[in-house]
Amino acid sequence: MILFGVGHGTLWKEFMQGVREAEPSTKYILKTLMKRAAKRWKEMPEADKAPYIQSANEAKAKKPKEKRKTALPIFRSRCSPKKLGELNKKLTNNQRKAIERLGFGSLLNVQCNMFPRDFIWKLVEHFNPKTRTLEFGRLRTYEITTANVARALGLKLGGFVLDWLIRQITMYKNRGAKATKKAGKIEAPGVGGCVLLLMLLYFDKEPMGMTVGQEGGPLIECWTQQHIQERIGKEENLELLDPTLSQFPQPCLRHPVIAIDPDREAYEVGLPFIRKAGVENKINYIQSDGMIILSNLLSNVKSFRTALERLEGEFDFAFVDADKENYINYHELLLKLVKVGGIIAYDNTLWQGRVAHSEHEEVEDTYRDTLRKVNSFLASDSRIDPLLVSIADGLTLCRRLR
Numbered sequence: 500m501i502l503f504g505v506g507h508g509t510l511w512k513e514f515m516q517g518v519r520e521a522e523p524s525t526k527y528i529l530k531t532l533m534k535r536a537a538k539r540w541k542e543m544p545e546a547d548k549a550p551y552i553q554s555a556n557e558a559k560a561k562k563p564k565e566k567r568k569t570a571l572p573i574f575r576s577r578c579s580p581k582k583l584g585e586l587n588k589k590l591t592n593n594q595r596k597a598i599e600r601l602g603f604g605s606l607l608n609v610q611c612n613m614f615p616r617d618f619i620w621k622l623v624e625h626f627n628p629k630t631r632t633l634e635f636g637r638l639r640t641y642e643i644t645t646a647n648v649a650r651a652l653g654l655k656l657g658g659f660v661l662d663w664l665i666r667q668i669t670m671y672k673n674r675g676a677k678a679t680k681k682a683g684k685i686e687a688p689g690v691g692g693c694v695l696l697l698m699l700l701y702f703d704k705e706p707m708g709m710t711v712g713q714e715g716g717p718l719i720e721c722w723t724q725q726h727i728q729e730r731i732g733k734e735e736n737l738e739l740l741d742p743t744l745s746q747f748p749q750p751c752l753r754h755p756v757i758a759i760d761p762d763r764e765a766y767e768v769g770l771p772f773i774r775k776a777g778v779e780n781k782i783n784y785i786q787s788d789g790m791i792i793l794s795n796l797l798s799n800v801k802s803f804r805t806a807l808e809r810l811e812g813e814f815d816f817a818f819v820d821a822d823k824e825n826y827i828n829y830h831e832l833l834l835k836l837v838k839v840g841g842i843i844a845y846d847n848t849l850w851q852g853r854v855a856h857s858e859h860e861e862v863e864d865t866y867r868d869t870l871r872k873v874n875s876f877l878a879s880d881s882r883i884d885p886l887l888v889s890i891a892d893g894l895t896l897c898r899r900l901r
């Protein structure tokens with residue numbers, strides 16, 4: 500919208516005042532008013548525009564633009580139907596024919612220019628590359644076959660695409676979905692392969708009343724952005740969107756157990772005991788970096804919004820036993836997620852007694868200083884009532900006061 504592109508707050512105010520005075524009983528919707536204001540701006544002689552532009556520029560110079568806080572993406576992917584669509588538009592006829600001859604003609608007709616990252620990430624989390632199935636608890640599993648892939652992408656054979664996808668997701672899971680630092684910036688972990696495919700196949704197997712692609716044509720040619728939005732909307736209505744919540748029986752919804760660790764094997768060490776205790780269905784393991792997940796739970800990322808509404812201030816207890824350098828950062832996020840009166844526990848706060856060594860005593864590990872800082876920070880934080888319990892390696896229990 501031109502009007503706001505140049506920042507004419509003053510013009511808008513004047514315009515609104517004029518509308519209110521001249522048409523006091525008219526109720527316009529904002530969009531209509533904005534269109535009218537934009538038209539007026541367009542028709543205004545340049546000389547009349549000048550003072551508005553000047554005042555907008557002055558206001559801009561006075562107020563430095565605040566950096567928009569966006570949540571860290573959960574994962575990076577090079578899979579982009581939008582870019583593919585843009586590329587397709589630039590192809591010559593000969594190039595298109597060559598692509599068709601190679602058997603990839605359906606990719607020239609890709610309809611979905613949308614990549615719902617959170618949703619796809621959840622499907623990646625639920626995809627078991629060993630069994631080639633999307634697993635949502637024991638009762639909902641969908642096997643992905645090469646024939647499914649071939650149909651979804653309109654290929655003669657889907658084996659190589661599926662093998663590639665499985666290899667990439669296996670690597671992502673084995674590597675540990677850990678954020679990396681590049682040029683001082685935290686980067687979300689990357690997943691290779693055609694991950695969009697997982698979503699199209701899942702929709703095909705769980706259409707939730709939609710008939711897109713049921714004629715049998717390539718799914719990639721059938722699913723448009725509108726279809727995808729509608730289908731995801733249905734998932735939201737059924738409260739299935741967030742697997743964090745969907746896997747729990749109703750009475751546990753308010754208090755799910757979320758276990759975060761980038762190392763799946765570490766989680767699998769405990770799994771037999773979890774199974775023996777019969778509580779596997781109450782634990783949602785997320786293979787990822789703690790900071791990424793906690794900050795996303797508190798962000799406005801669309802599909803996490805449901806989780807936020809339910810989870811902010813809803814946790815009774817949090818246990819932190821990883822990534823000591825981030826304890827203080829976790830603390831800030833956990834103070835939002837854990838309810839007032841709830842407990843946040845930090846492990847290893849005595850660090851085998853080394854935190855009590857004198858300042859000048861030589862020690863060969865960096866965690867001593869880190870944990871000393873953590874201990875002083877917690878001891879002086881008025882939002883909590885901390886208690887350092889001298890069991891095992893030291894466990895600090897913090898009760899949230901406000």
Ligand SMILES: C[S@@+](CC[C@H](N)C(=O)[O-])C[C@H]1O[C@@H](n2cnc3c(N)ncnc32)[C@H](O)[C@@H]1O
Pocket residue numbers: 759760761762765787788789790820821822
């Ligand atoms: C000391 S072990 C935890 C042991 C577990 N709490 C227990 O008592 O059996 C530390 C774990 O933290 C995990 N970890 C390391 N960095 C992490 C991070 N950034 N986010 C989440 N977990 C992380 C490691 O993979 C490792 O499994």
